[in-house]
Amino acid sequence: MRATIYLPDELxxxxxxxxxxxxxxxxxxxxxxxxxxxxxxxxxxxxxxLAFTGVVKSAPKHADEEAEDF
Incomplete structure (x- = not known):
């Protein structure tokens, strides 16, 4: 695809x-x-x-409830 864009002179x-x-x-x-x-x-x-790092949107336990043990 070709497109025409405007660049200010300084940029x-x-x-x-x-x-x-x-x-x-x-x-x-x-x-x-x-x-x-x-x-x-x-x-x-x-x-x-985020998917790669294992970040989850919801968890059965909160971090302050020693979630790493579950």
């Missing part, structure tokens, strides 16, 4: 400076934006992480 300049500093990485603006969006979306969706 566009900061991105270009970052890309110029990296030099050899050969990352272009499109790749940079895609990576930034992926990172932002990953930070918002922690459901996979």
């Amino acid at each position: 566009a300049q900061r991105i270009q400076e970052k890309l110029d500093q990296e030099g050899q990485s050969k990352e272009n603006l499109s790749q940079f934006i895609q990576k930034a969006v992926e990172k932002e979306l990953a930070q918002k969706d922690v459901s996979h992480f």
Whole structure:
């Protein structure tokens, strides 16, 4: 999918400076934006992480009732 987005001049300049500093990485603006969006979306969706860590939504006992023994 292609999309047109607006970047304020100051933000566009900061991105270009970052890309110029990296030099050899050969990352272009499109790749940079895609990576930034992926990172932002990953930070918002922690459901996979919570499932992995074993966080539960409800438990038969409270922590102050020595729940680890049950």
